[in-house]
């Protein structure tokens with residue numbers, strides 16, 4: 001009863017968990033005629049994370065960087081089931097997935113279990129708080145769309161509260177102080193975006209307050225952006241200095257309070273710094289579902305997973321992207337290449353399975369065929385066994401040609417926006433590296449991301465938002 005999956009008993013069932021970078025890229029490349037394909041994700045869309053910090057300050061409209069998963073699946077040759085639900089359990093022995101509808105509106109059924117032949121596990125990661133007190137309660141994150149929207153509301157609330165008549169000077173300073181925790185690319189890009197918002201818009205909308213806005217970026221390591229080359233780290237640090245963004249390196253956030261952050265300074269002294277808003281961009285960790293799954297599998301899941309197969313699953317679970325540790329960085333670039341690679345592997349596997357079952361069919365036909373060549377009605381001599389043997393040989397030849405090649409990552413370079421219409425790029429160039437930073441790199445950054453956006457629809461929306469901001473400024477209204 002109810003909505004049925006487009007199920008073909010002749011085909012194997014491929015269940016895909018997640019609608020992020022890895023799995024969306026997989027879906028784009030996947031030949032859906034090979035399998036019964038079921039996609040399960042609590043979000044019925046793909047989020048273009050590189051532009052999330054732009055949403056947090058209102059440069060981009062939230063919807064411009066989303067792509068409904070059905071936008072991709074509806075163009076596939078064979079129908080794909082898309083289910084908005086959260087996987088709550090994976091049973092690698094019985095090869096089943098249990099999932100639950102966690103949305104506000106529920107029907108009579110909101111949890112069920114289905115079987116899979118192959119599972120693509122691409123659930124991503126969640127924010128790492130290191131159990132630091134107050135982070136969950138008082139800080140904003142920068143991981144999901146709702147985080148960016150929450151940050152935008154909180155930031156504008158700080159500004160409007162600071163503008164309240166008669167506000168105490170010290171309180172105004174506190175409210176307008178934003179602390180960004182984590183000097184990885186997320187923290188750096190977000191600090192740059194907040195600075196742009198201040199320069200381009202707040203200065204004219206709130207002239208009496210703009211001079212008091214302060215941004216502090218806190219990083220526990222000796223420098224920000226450890227994945228970039230030294231000259232680009234220096235360039236970022238000097239750009240931030242000009243932009244009056246304070247960088248505190250070798251400084252660790254120990255606690256987040258309602259109106260302050262507690263910092264451990266490089267000399268190990270503790271300082272409590274008043275602030276209006278804290279954004280937590282201090283990295284990610286595996287989800288509980290992933291930890292539970294790992295506990296059911298052999299511990300030595302090697303870092304090198306050449307074919308994406310998880311050990312101890314008999315080749316039935318493939319993991320891609322941020323969800324499990326591999327030898328590659330947890331980036332969109334890696335996840336999307338893994339997704340496209342896995343789609344090709346799954347196609348080859350389906351081809352192989354089809355050839356093997358045809359060969360088995362032929363073997364049984366051969367066993368039943370007459371022992372000697374027989375003459376047909378037209379007097380032509382037909383040797384069925386010989387014909388079958390020839391077809392089996394042909395199948396074996398085709399099977400011999402199917403070679404599953406291991407995954408090879410091709411690094412296209414690292415790019416980050418640092419504010420003030422400047423970006424930095426470390427690009428692979430003739431066995432070396434080409435580092436560049438500045439306004440030209442910013443234009444490159446924009447065009448690179450525009451072309452990476454999955455659809456013409458999203459490209460148009462993002463380009464229009466950029467134009468609107470240039471013409472009218474960012475929207476400072478608070479929903």
Ligand code: FAD
Pocket residue numbers: 017018019020021022023040041042043045049050051052053085086087088122123124125142143144186287289320321322323330331332333334335415
């Ligand atoms: P995700 O894209 O996170 O997707 C995981 C999916 O799984 C989501 O659809 C989620 O809803 C779903 N899911 C979660 N739980 C469940 C469950 N229980 N059951 C089923 N589905 C579930 N990388 C770059 O290379 N370049 C960049 O410029 C860049 N910028 C970034 C900016 C920001 C602000 C952030 C946060 C990240 C950025 N990244 C960037 C990193 C990049 O986003 C990740 O590496 C990438 O998203 C990983 O892809 P994934 O498919 O593994 O996971």
Ligand code: NAD
Pocket residue numbers: 050132181182183184185186187189218219220221227251252253254281282283284329330331332414415416417
């Ligand atoms: P990250 O893990 O790269 O950086 C987090 C930083 O927070 C680390 O440098 C860590 O030292 C610091 N930190 C942790 N705890 C702290 C504490 N208590 N006090 C102070 N500092 C603390 O996280 P991210 O920036 O969110 O990036 C996650 C992944 O996404 C990375 O692989 C990154 O490359 C990728 N990403 C790429 C881009 C880009 O290419 N433009 C943009 C965003 C994210």
